[in-house]
Amino acid sequence: NAGVTQTPKFRVLKTGQSMTLLCAQDMNHEYMYWYRQDPGMGLRLIHYSVGEGTTAKGEVPDGYNVSRLKKQNFLLGLESAAPSQTSVYFCASGYNEQFFGPGTRLTVL
Amino acid sequence: GENVEQHPSTLSVQEGDSAVIKCTYSDSASNYFPWYKQELGKRPQLIIDIRSNVGEKKDQRIAVTLNKTAKHFSLHITETQPEDSAVYFCAEENYGGSQGNLIFGKGTKLSVKP
Numbered sequence: 001n002a003g004v005t006q007t008p009k010f011r012v013l014k015t016g017q018s019m020t021l022l023c024a025q026d027m028n029h030e031y032m033y034w035y036r037q038d039p040g041m042g043l044r045l046i047h048y049s050v051g052e053g054t055t056a057k058g059e060v061p062d063g064y065n066v067s068r069l070k071k072q073n074f075l076l077g078l079e080s081a082a083p084s085q086t087s088v089y090f091c092a093s094g095y096n097e098q099f100f101g102p103g104t105r106l107t108v109l
Numbered sequence: 110g111e112n113v114e115q116h117p118s119t120l121s122v123q124e125g126d127s128a129v130i131k132c133t134y135s136d137s138a139s140n141y142f143p144w145y146k147q148e149l150g151k152r153p154q155l156i157i158d159i160r161s162n163v164g165e166k167k168d169q170r171i172a173v174t175l176n177k178t179a180k181h182f183s184l185h186i187t188e189t190q191p192e193d194s195a196v197y198f199c200a201e202e203n204y205g206g207s208q209g210n211l212i213f214g215k216g217t218k219l220s221v222k223p
Contacts, residue, residue, distance in 0.1 A: 040118075043213040044213075048210060100154070
């Protein structure tokens with residue numbers, strides 16, 4: 001089992017560009033999450049999903065959109081990237097115990 | 110809103126000493142408290158968790174204690190080793206918001222000096 005995977009691992013964007021981060025899990029989890037991790041700020045929840053076709057806002061949702069068309073996939077989109085979105089993004093799945101992906105390091109210039 | 114305060118933000122100990130990290134939470138309805146370890150450049154991974162129906166849980170050199178009255182819980186690492194060096198995050202279940210969601214502390218960077 002691969003667990004939770006994320007693509008891409010690294011990305012550099014220019015301000016105003018768009019991109020989509022893909023998260024996939026093979027553990028049949030209903031719950032999936034997107035976090036961002038910034039130095040000294042811990043893990044902050046962007047959006048989450050409690051099942052296929054559902055999404056909800058977390059603590060820091062502005063500037064991001066998500067979709068959960070298939071149970072195993074959770075997509076995070078940035079429509080118009082800003083330097084403040086430079087961060088490491090982690091996807092996770094699970095209820096209570098969460099299993100994290102390897103992360104995506106995004107730099108917005 | 111709910112939040113979790115974690116202290117200290119950095120902790121340096123000699124190999125073989127004990128390390129203690131403390132967290133306080135605000136939602137009295139929360140009943141699940143995990144601890145995650147994140148090594149440099151890696152993903153966070155669960156190392157131990159505790160539910161509100163127990164006061165202490167141990168797993169080899171690590172233990173977690175919970176005081177529901179005072180709304181705080183602590184991670185204890187005994188006989189520390191260099192491989193314990195990492196950032197540790199406490200969390201509480203966001204019971205008052207969406208169950209299953211976790212609210213994380215800001216992390217403690219533990220350095221174990223050989």
